[in-house]
Amino acid sequence: MDSPSGTGEVHQGGQSGSLEIDNGVQQRFTAGICTLDTTGNYQPSGAFTLYGNSTDLFQPILKAAFFFATRPYSNGTVIQQAVTQGIFVDFTNAPNGSREVTYNIDGGWEYSGKPWGQLIASREMLTSLLIIQDPALVAQNAEREKAFAS
Template sequence: MATYYFERDTGTLNAGRVREIIVQAGKDTGSPSDYNPENYSYSEESSKKVTAKGPETMKVNKLEKAATELGFKTTSVTVVEGLDADRHPLAASAEALAATDYGVQITMDQATVTALASGNYSLYGFKAVQTTVGGGMPLVWFKSTSYGLTTDVNWQIQFEAYTSQSQIIPGGQITGLNSYPATLGQQLVVDSPQGTGTIQQGTPGNIAVMNQTSNPFTCGISEVVNGTAEPLCAFPLYGNGLDAMVPIEKVMLTFATKQVNTGTVIERAYSQSILVDLTSATQRAVSFDINKGWSWGGYGWGQAIPANQNVVPILIEDGASYRSGARTLLG
């Protein structure tokens, strides 16, 4: 069983309109029986929010598209599987980590694709984490020039914990990784001057790096994107210190002419970017225009990031704010 949260930023919403949205979404799929409004019970939480409880057979992106088609614009949909409504949305962001495959589909017109290619633009991706550790910086997670009218960015919930002797300098690159496959609840225990170690049991809910030497290192998390594990953040790891991090499903995408490699430390957005929140859905769809920038239907899961904005607090979230409520993310 799942709970779907239908919310509007502007305008009103009621159970009747939600039923219409479900029916409309079923018309755009080969399995309309999966979108039967009779399979759900409804609760009008407010004039802008309605919950529907029932089987988790409906896709969030199809429901949001159907709402737009019916004129119920700025309607966002969140689905939480097996969780009570009073735990939303805090629990949703943590439980979403149990999913295995995520993706963002980018659509562009021919003029935009031609302009990007002729202008030597690359598509850059960045991933967010939560932590209480200070001094951390986001890294270029992936870089690609393989884009077209429809471009799919896909990643899997496969993590690694790493150490490096590179310095965390804006514009610098983190190289020479000692990287080990790790899952939530595990920690990399460093026991050599080179930064190597072993994966051991840690604290549930996070990935940690414990330094049992007196040597300082840089450490962080890598995640598989398009088939390759790439580092997405970097933190100072002091002698005999412990850094704990929680990867979250928020990605920032940007097209830019700046030529840097994966693992490069970023402090400010290279160009206008979009932050996409996938903590409540495994797939999102956005579009990009070379002149108009990013668009996503105005839903609450998207956020425009201006060029040159400081992205450190956006991609390195303060985990202390998540210590209350349904779940303690950091030990």
């Protein structure tokens, strides 16, 4: 970011597999990544506080949580606590990029107990599942912030 309006330039390079957002102004923003939905609109899939004169460095992961809710939610709605039972699925090394799960309204989710799946209890807090702090990435981000500040 190079303006208080939140605009800036996109540059290639940097840490492979990572996204870096540099904020060069003295203003806080929410920054992150969006994914294209089936209607051609971009929806937030990860958003984080980006403080003034700082850098966010993060890596998208091939993991997702799935839920059926009893009321409608808009794409991009931040939910910190499970509203019903859900399933957390790791798509890393998934054949053809897919995993097989089933859902029964009375019985819940089924995934045959494979190591790539994890049931999420109703009312379980989701932050520890969805935001994974990589110590190496945290250290790298700290080094980048020092360089950015000088």
